[in-house]
Every structure is written in C-alpha cells, then in structure tokens.
Amino acid sequence: MKKYEEIYTDIKNKIINGDYTATEQLPFEKDLCEAYNTSKMTVKRALDLLVDEGLIIKRRGSGTFVKDLSRKEIERITRSNHLSGFTAYHSNSGRKVTNKILAFEVIQADELVQDKLNLKPGSFVYNIHRVRYVDGKPIVVEKTAMPIERVPGLERKHLETSIYEYIKEELGLKIQSAHRRVTVKKADQDEALHLGIEENDPIAVTEQITYLDTGDTIEFGVTKHRADSFASENIVSS
Amino acid sequence: MKKYEEIYTDIKNKIINGDYTATEQLPFEKDLCEAYNTSKMTVKRALDLLVDEGLIIKRRGSGTFVKDLSRKEIERITRSNHLSGFTAYHSNSGRKVTNKILAFEVIQADELVQDKLNLKPGSFVYNIHRVRYVDGKPIVVEKTAMPIERVPGLERKHLETSIYEYIKEELGLKIQSAHRRVTVKKADQDEALHLGIEENDPIAVTEQITYLDTGDTIEFGVTKHRADSFASENIVSS
DNA sequence: GAGTGGTCTAGACCACTAT
DNA sequence: TAGTGGTCTAGACCACTCT
Numbered sequence: 001m002k003k004y005e006e007i008y009t010d011i012k013n014k015i016i017n018g019d020y021t022a023t024e025q026l027p028f029e030k031d032l033c034e035a036y037n038t039s040k041m042t043v044k045r046a047l048d049l050l051v052d053e054g055l056i057i058k059r060r061g062s063g064t065f066v067k068d069l070s071r072k073e074i075e076r077i078t079r080s081n082h083l084s085g086f087t088a089y090h091s092n093s094g095r096k097v098t099n100k101i102l103a104f105e106v107i108q109a110d111e112l113v114q115d116k117l118n119l120k121p122g123s124f125v126y127n128i129h130r131v132r133y134v135d136g137k138p139i140v141v142e143k144t145a146m147p148i149e150r151v152p153g154l155e156r157k158h159l160e161t162s163i164y165e166y167i168k169e170e171l172g173l174k175i176q177s178a179h180r181r182v183t184v185k186k187a188d189q190d191e192a193l194h195l196g197i198e199e200n201d202p203i204a205v206t207e208q209i210t211y212l213d214t215g216d217t218i219e220f221g222v223t224k225h226r227a228d229s230f231a232s233e234n235i236v237s238s
Numbered sequence: 239m240k241k242y243e244e245i246y247t248d249i250k251n252k253i254i255n256g257d258y259t260a261t262e263q264l265p266f267e268k269d270l271c272e273a274y275n276t277s278k279m280t281v282k283r284a285l286d287l288l289v290d291e292g293l294i295i296k297r298r299g300s301g302t303f304v305k306d307l308s309r310k311e312i313e314r315i316t317r318s319n320h321l322s323g324f325t326a327y328h329s330n331s332g333r334k335v336t337n338k339i340l341a342f343e344v345i346q347a348d349e350l351v352q353d354k355l356n357l358k359p360g361s362f363v364y365n366i367h368r369v370r371y372v373d374g375k376p377i378v379v380e381k382t383a384m385p386i387e388r389v390p391g392l393e394r395k396h397l398e399t400s401i402y403e404y405i406k407e408e409l410g411l412k413i414q415s416a417h418r419r420v421t422v423k424k425a426d427q428d429e430a431l432h433l434g435i436e437e438n439d440p441i442a443v444t445e446q447i448t449y450l451d452t453g454d455t456i457e458f459g460v461t462k463h464r465a466d467s468f469a470s471e472n473i474v475s476s
Numbered sequence: 477g478a479g480t481g482g483t484c485t486a487g488a489c490c491a492c493t494a495t
Numbered sequence: 496t497a498g499t500g501g502t503c504t505a506g507a508c509c510a511c512t513c514t
Contacts, residue, residue, distance in 0.1 A: 002482090002483065002484095003483075003484070004483080004484090022356055023453060023454065028498085028499065028500085029499080029500065030498090030499085030500095038484080038485085039484060039485045039486065039487090040485090040486085040487090040500090041279070041483095041484070041485075041486095042483080042484060042485080044500080044501080045483090045484095047500095054415060054417055054449075056453070057414055057415075057449070057451060057452070057453040058499095058500065058501090059451065059452065059492090059493080059499085059500080060491065060492050060493075060499065060500045060501065061491080061492040061493030061494070061498080061499050061500070062492085062493055062494075062498095062499065062500085063493095063498095063499065063500080064499095064500080065452070065453045066453065067449055067453040068355075068356050068449065068453055068454045068455045069356060070353050070354060070355075070356040072353060072354075073354070073356075073417065073447065076417075077417075082474070082475065083474040083475060115308050115310060116308060116310075116311070117306075117308075118260055118306050118307060118308040118311075176295055176475070177292060177295075177473060177474060177475045178473070178474045179292055179311065179314075179315075179471075179473050180471065180472055180473070180474060181469060181470070181471045182420055182442075182469065182470040182471075183442075183465070183468060183469050183470075184422050184440045184441065184442045184463075184465040184468055185440060185465055186439070186440050186465075200438065201424070201440075202422045202423060202424050202439075202440030202441070202465075203422065203440070204420075204421075204422045204442075209311065211292075211295070211305055211306065213295060213297065214295070214297065214303070215261060215294070215295040215303045215304065215305040215306055216261065216306045217306045225422075227421070227422040227423055227424075227440075230421060230422055231419055231420065231421050232419070232420040232421075232470065232472075233417075233418065233419045233420075234418055234470075234472045235415060235416070235417050235418070236320070236321040236415060236416045236418060237320065237321060237414070237415045238320045238321055238414075238415070240501090240502065240503095241502075241503070242502080242503090266479085266480070266481085267480080267481065268479090268480085268481095276503080276504085277503060277504045277505065277506090278481090278504090278505085278506090279502095279503070279504075279505095280502080280503060280504080282481080282482080283502090283503095285481095296480095296481065296482090297480085297481080297511090297512080298480065298481045298482065298510065298511050298512075299479080299480050299481070299510080299511040299512030299513070300479095300480065300481085300511085300512060300513080301479095301480065301481080302480095302481080
C-alpha cells in the first residue's frame with residue numbers, strides 16, 4: 001500500500017474510533033512527518049484526501065482540525081459511495097439482484113444518444129431496457145445505450161446478471177468515472193407499472209454517462225428510481 | 239495566480255476551445271514541464287484537477303487524453319457547480335430572488351438538529367422557514383436551523399435577502415463545504431401551497447449540513463424543490 | 477528496453493495566523 | 496516574530512504500457 005494511503009487510513013480510523021474527536025486539532029504536519037517518518041508532501045497528500053472526503057479542515061497558520069461532525073455524519077461519510085454498479089452495490093449488502101429484460105436489441109443511435117456518447121451519426125448501439133429487482137422488489141427501471149464496438153459479445157445472459165461484471169471481468173475493461181444528473185418527475189403509466197407504484201407517484205430520474213479508463217464513453221443510461229429506495233449524497237466544496 | 243492554476247486554466251481553455259479535441263492525446267508531462275517551465279509535481283497537480291473535473295484521463299505508460307466528451311458535456315462541466323448559495327446562484331443569471339418569511343424564531347434544538355449540527359442538548363438555534371422565489375415564481379421552501387452563537391445578530395432583514403451574504407460579508411465567516419443528500423417525495427398540502435403546485439406532485443428534498451472553514455457546523459437545512467426547477471449534477475470516480 | 481505517469485524526498489520560499 | 500499550512504523544485508525510483 002502506498003505511504004500516503006497508509007497515513008490517510010490510519011488517521012481516518014483514528015477519527016472513526018474517536019481517538020480524534022469532533023473539532024479536535026490534529027498534530028501538525030511537521031510532527032506527522034516525524035511520526036510516519038516521511039516527507040511533508042506525502043503527509044499533505046494524505047490529509048488532503050481527508051479534506052476532500054469531508055472529515056477534516058485545514059487552516060493555514062493555525063493547524064488541522066477534525067470537522068464538527070456528529071457520529072452519524074462520520075458513519076455516513078465512512079461508508080461513502082465510490083462508483084459501484086447496481087448489482088455490486090446491492091449484493092454487498094447480501095441482497096439478491098434480479099432483472100427483467102424488456103428490450104435487448106441493436107439499433108442506430110438516435111440524436112440524443114449520439115450526442116451523449118459522442119458517437120458518429122449512424123453508429124450502432126445496444127439498446128437495453130430492464131427492470132431491476134432487489135429481493136424481488138422492483139427498484140429501478142433502466143434504459144441503457146452502449147456502443148456495440150466497445151462491448152463486443154454482449155449477450156442476454158449478461159443482462160440477467162450484471163453488465164458491468166461482463167465488462168470488467170470478461171472484457172477486461174476498467175470503468176473510471178461517471179457523470180450523473182438527478183431530476184424528479186411523476187411516474188407515467190409505464191413506469192408505474194414496472195415499479196409497482198401508482199401513476200403520478202414521484203420518481204427520481206438519474207441520467208448517467210459512464211467512461212472507461214481509456215476516456216471512451218461506454219454507456220448512456222437513464223434510470224427511474226422508486227422514491228422510497230432512492231437517495232443521492234455528495235459533498236460540495238469551496 | 240498559482241502556477242498549477244495557470245496551467246490548469248490554460249489546458250482547460252484549450253479543451254473548451256477545441257484546441258484539444260475529444261480522445262486526443264495531450265503532450266506528455268515531461269513536455270508540459272518544459273512548455274510551462276515548471277516541475278513535474280506542478281504539472282501533475284494541474285492535470286489532476288482536470289481529472290477530478292472529469293475532462294481528461296491519464297493512463298500510466300501511455301499518456302494523458304481528453305475524455306470522449308460531447309460539446310454539451312464539456313459545457314456542462316465547464317459551468318460546473320461549486321458551492322454557491324441560492325441567492326448568489328440565481329442572481330448570477332440576472333434573476334431576482336425574493337423571500338417570504340414563514341417563521342423566524344429562536345428555539346431549543348430538537349434531537350434531529352442537535353445530532354446534525356453536533357450540538358449539546360439544550361443549545362439554542364435560529365429556526366428559519368422561508369419560501370424563496372425567483373422572478374416571482376416559488377422555487378423552494380426551506381427550513382433552516384443555525385446555532386445562535388455562531389450567527390450573532392441575525393435579523394429579519396437578512397432573511398429577506400441572503401443569510402449567506404450576512405455570514406460572509408458582515409460576520410466575516412467563510413463557508414467551506416456542505417454535505418448534501420437528495421431524496422424524492424410527494425408534496426404534502428402545505429408544500430404544495432407554498433410552491434404553487436398540486437398536492438402529491440413530486441418534489442426533490444435536499445438535506446444539507448454546512449461547515450465553516452473553521453470546521454464548525456453553521457447550518458442544517460432541509461429544502462423542498464419544485465420538480466420543474468431542480469437538477470443535481472456530480473461526477474463519481476473510481 | 478524505452479518511455480509513460482505515480483510516488484516520494486529534502487528542502488526552499490511564501491501566505492497566513494497567532495501572540 | 497515564530498510557527499502553521501501552501502507552493503514549488505529537481506531529482507530518484509517505481510509501476511505500467513507498448514513495441
């Protein structure tokens with residue numbers, strides 16, 4: 001493990017365990033350098049990770065302090081959301097993910113998809129339409145477009161489990177980031193039917209463009225979430 | 239301006255202007271060091287900002303590349319949302335923000351507020367309840383709790399314009415970050431009335447804890463948004 | 477093997493805060 | 496004025512990709 005990760009993890013654990021409590025001052029960078037037998041840049045980097053994560057703040061001229069966080073807020077940050085797919089996310093909690101496939105076809109990308117995925121006119125994409133269940137309960141209905149040449153050999157069986165797993169494990173591709181947008185609307189008849197809710201009930205809509213570590217787009221997806229199983233968290237800075 | 243910010247801005251502009259296009263390879267770090275007459279760490283830092291922002295990706299052993307971004311996606315990222323208050327955000331677009339004050343009182347923090355703001359039992363907070371309008375149209379209804387000792391001298395007139403402005407300009411405090419959570423629900427009768435929508439229409443609910451640059455909590459707010467004027471965007475990594 | 481980006485160092489100097 | 500964190504350097508060595 002990298003040195004700055006070790007320092008980061010160590011200090012983070014001390015905050016979680018209460019060795020450093022809310023608003024408490026951390027040792028100075030100079031002292032941390034000695035304690036961890038390392039240089040200033042490395043300590044700074046470790047601390048900056050904690051700043052980004054929202055656990056500490058730094059004040060030039062004064063020192064470094066744990067934020068005025070409640071226990072619950074620390075917990076919330078701790079199990080913070082890095083990018084993980086639907087299947088991975090829910091399976092980690094020991095729940096069972098199943099999918100109903102409503103459509104699986106290859107079509108020419110329409111203008112919206114072309115634009116979002118930055119494709120040439122006439123490009124072909126998989127068009128995937130699924131309802132996704134956790135422990136038998138419908139959670140989201142999802143429409144996804146994926147450029148066929150970037151996901152060769154995609155089959156129906158992959159949709160029934162996890163497309164991301166296929167992309168990662170079998171194709172050996174790495175997903176690097178996703179650009180996400182959350183809005184809110186009334187469920188139409190179709191959405192209500194699939195999600196087991198009433199028409200006009202509120203739903204959350206997330207639009208997502210996913211990128212590989214090569215920088216190429218791999219997916220444009222629009223996901224409709226049942227209101228009772230949706231939450232989105234993030235930390236805004238500066 | 240700091241050197242790494244200059245490099246960051248320069249490269250960012252080149253991407254926005256199309257000097258570097260989607261999927262194009264950037265010069266190597268070594269060459270950028272020469273071009274900007276600086277050291278590797280500084281160039282790396284500038285590039286890492288662009289990575290965080292979602293504009294480029296780096297591949298060890300290969301090089302650095304512009305992401306496969308559409309023009310619209312570049313625009314979207316460009317006018318990206320740092321932390322800005324309601325008034326500042328909407329006024330920047332030349333629109334007029336007004337507020338209707340439904341409640342302004344000092345009360346003992348209830349358990350929820352105590353917990354979120356990490357306050358001692360019995361602490362007093364301002365309890366503020368406002369409807370906020372942009373160009374006369376109701377956009378959000380907002381309930382905010384602020385510890386009185388951290389916002390001394392808050393008056394009704396500040397609520398009618400911008401509390402953040404008072405905090406920043408008159409108290410000289412600096413807001414550093416906010417922890418946000420987005421959920422979705424049906425509007426109740428009260429919310430519908432204030433927002434000018436129908437009961438049971440969908441609304442977005444954001445819960446926010448705001449921190450000063452001292453690390454202290456300054457605000458716990460719950461905001462109900464009209465669906466037609468709400469969107470939340472973010473980039474998820476790793 | 478040559479070349480990329482990633483980590484880390486030891487230290488200089490700067491901007492800011494406290495006293 | 497002393498001490499904090501912030502920026503920046505010049506260079507070493509490592510992990511990885513490509514050919």
